[in-house]
Amino acid sequence: MSKETYELKAEARERVGKGSSRELRRNGLIPAVIYGDKQAPISIAISTNEVTKRVQAGGFMTTVATLDVDGKKYKVLPKDYQRDPVRDFMVHVDFLRVSGNSQVTVEIPVHFINEEKSDIKKGGVLNIVRHTVEAHVPANDIPDAITVDLDGLKVGDSVHISQVTLPKNVVPVITDRDFTIATIVPPVVAIVDEAEETVATEEDDKSE
Known part of the structure; x- marks a missing residue:
């Protein structure tokens, strides 16, 4: 679970x-806004470098942070x-x-996990x-990831959300269908070989 936090x-x-906004960016800052919790939004400016580092480190969108805005702190x-x-630089948060x-x-x-215990080890391809x-999810208990176990899966098998053990208190937004997470498909080479065999067979038939 994501327990790490930062300020x-x-x-x-x-x-x-x-x-x-342009002036802020020239000074190494990003315009941002704090909203929600039935309170008025607050416009803020935050360090471009610090935000970029957090995004590049991963987990930015699933980690609760503390913003110290002129001495007042917000979760x-x-x-x-x-x-x-x-130019691919940060412009707003x-x-x-x-x-x-x-x-x-x-x-x-x-x-x-356990790709080596599925047909992937025999050449099958994981189609995510x-x-x-x-x-x-609860804001103070956001999981780092949802783990899907591929142990025993064969070519042609699919993994649906109902087959996945979800972390505690995690409820998918989609509830009206058992959506697919991944499938194990035949190797691309095999598919190409089959296509070539079909073409060769058709050409042989025409030549007879």
Whole structure:
């Protein structure tokens, strides 16, 4: 479970808009907002370097953080961030206020184990349908990942959400169907070989 937390310094900002945002970015800061918990949103500025480091370290969207805004502290969960589409630098972050009783919706990464105990070791290919599962979870108990055990799976088998042991208090957002997480498919080489055999057979038939 994700118990790690961290603290970032931020400053409140009164001016908003494109001009103000550009000025912040020139000074190494990112415009951001804290919202939720039935309170008015707060516009803030936060270090570009610090946020970028947290994103690159992984788990940014599933780790509760503390924002120190001019001495006042807020427990938050990052809910969204934007990058410049051309130069790929951070341009904005949204933070959701949370408390010990908060329920949040997050994308939880899916990890696979025991590939060597499935038909993957015989050449089967793991076709991942969902790399993450969107779920409702307590803000103070967000899992690092959902683990899918591939032990014993054969080519042609599928893993559905009902077959996965979910961490405690994790409830998938999708509840109206038993959605697929992954499948084990035949090797691509085998599929190509079969196609070539079919073509060869058809050509032989025509030549007779």
